[in-house]
Amino acid sequence: MKxxxxxxxxLLMLFVTPLMATEIPLGAEMADAFxxxxxxxxxxxxxxxxxxxxAVWLFRLDRKISRLEKNHKS
Amino acid sequence: MSTSTSETSxxxxxxxxxxxxxxxxxxxxxxxxxxxxxxxxxxxxxxNLYYHxxxxxxMMAMMGVSLFYSIRYLNKSNIYDDxxxxxxxxxxxxxxxxxxxxxxxxxxxxxxxWWVNDPKLNGAAISLLIYFAYLILRNSMDEEQKRGRVxxxxxxxxxxxxxxxxxxxxxxxxxxxxxxxxxxxxxFSAYDLNSSMRxxxxxxxxxxxxxxxxxxxxxxxxxxxxxxxxxxxFSNNGKGIESNNNIL
Numbered sequence: 019m020k021x022x023x024x025x026x027x028x029l030l031m032l033f034v035t036p037l038m039a040t041e042i043p044l045g046a047e048m049a050d051a052f053x054x055x056x057x058x059x060x061x062x063x064x065x066x067x068x069x070x071x072x073a074v075w076l077f078r079l080d081r082k083i084s085r086l087e088k089n090h091k092s
Numbered sequence: 093m094s095t096s097t098s099e100t101s102x103x104x105x106x107x108x109x110x111x112x113x114x115x116x117x118x119x120x121x122x123x124x125x126x127x128x129x130x131x132x133x134x135x136x137x138x139x140n141l142y143y144h145x146x147x148x149x150x151m152m153a154m155m156g157v158s159l160f161y162s163i164r165y166l167n168k169s170n171i172y173d174d175x176x177x178x179x180x181x182x183x184x185x186x187x188x189x190x191x192x193x194x195x196x197x198x199x200x201x202x203x204x205x206w207w208v209n210d211p212k213l214n215g216a217a218i219s220l221l222i223y224f225a226y227l228i229l230r231n232s233m234d235e236e237q238k239r240g241r242v243x244x245x246x247x248x249x250x251x252x253x254x255x256x257x258x259x260x261x262x263x264x265x266x267x268x269x270x271x272x273x274x275x276x277x278x279x280f281s282a283y284d285l286n287s288s289m290r291x292x293x294x295x296x297x298x299x300x301x302x303x304x305x306x307x308x309x310x311x312x313x314x315x316x317x318x319x320x321x322x323x324x325x326f327s328n329n330g331k332g333i334e335s336n337n338n339i340l
Contacts, residue, residue: 025107046131046132046134046135047135048130048135058125059125061124062120062124062125065124066120066121069117069120070113073113073117076303076307076310077109079310080109080310086317087317090320090321
């Protein structure tokens with residue numbers, strides 16, 4: 019359980035730290051307007067949903083195989 | 093009560109799958125939102141470091157595990173080690189194909205061509221062909237012990253060639269490469285791959301290795317079930333033609 023707490027805190031730190039590093043020096047062309055519009059979050063949400071969908075599918079497949087293994091043993 | 097304990101133990105057993113999903117999800121989100129250095133030519137495509145380069149790191153890890161099981165098969169002749177070697181190589185090839193496709197798209201918009209004559213690209217293509225041959229070689233043999241041994245020996249050669257083509261050859265000074273860190277080019281550290289980029293990149297690599305391992309183990313478990321079923325029907329030979337028909 020303690021290992022879980024450490025893992026959780028580690029993951030939380032991973033998510034928070036990049037937030038603190040958002041200095042924007044001028045120079046090469048970047049998608050600043052795209053980001054300023056705020057619409058980038060829509061794309062990020064779509065990517066996240068697609069990946070979560072794939073992950074759920076993998077978990078279901080994993081469970082199905084576990085059930086087959088259980089049936090085979092008995 | 094008993095269901096809740098079995099559920100928690102399931103979470104404990106599968107923690108690395110959950111961690112893999114969380115790490116990759118984190119890299120997908122912060123790869124897009126996090127701060128990156130402003131560089132000419134690369135522009136925002138520097139973010140592909142999180143999505144393209146991680147495929148190759150994942151592939152090399154999968155091939156390394158595949159090599160491990162091949163060597164173990166040669167030592168112990170356990171058929172399950174051979175199955176594992178095959179499945180890890182399979183996941184590695186999957187990641188490699190994704191790496192080569194995404195690299196092609198990236199090259200089109202930064203180097204100006206879908207395929208440029210770069211030693212790392214050609215090396216990657218050759219290594220993938222070598223691993224395709226590994227799968228074809230396996231499928232060409234029916235006798236399981238012979239297949240296992242020949243495939244294991246070939247896998248050792250394949251891994252050595254992978255290292256030469258991806259890690260040694262592109263780094264030679266006489267070779268010109270567009271890839272950072274190769275052919276006299278500075279590595280990403282010289283491009284000020286700042287700490288916030290490392291903070292997305294390394295978790296992404298670890299996450300993809302976990303997911304690659306997950307996919308490999310799923311494939312292995314299916315193969316193992318098929319094998320056990322086949323063995324069962326062999327031992328039930330006397331019970332009738334029906335079970336024999338299933339194998340043939």
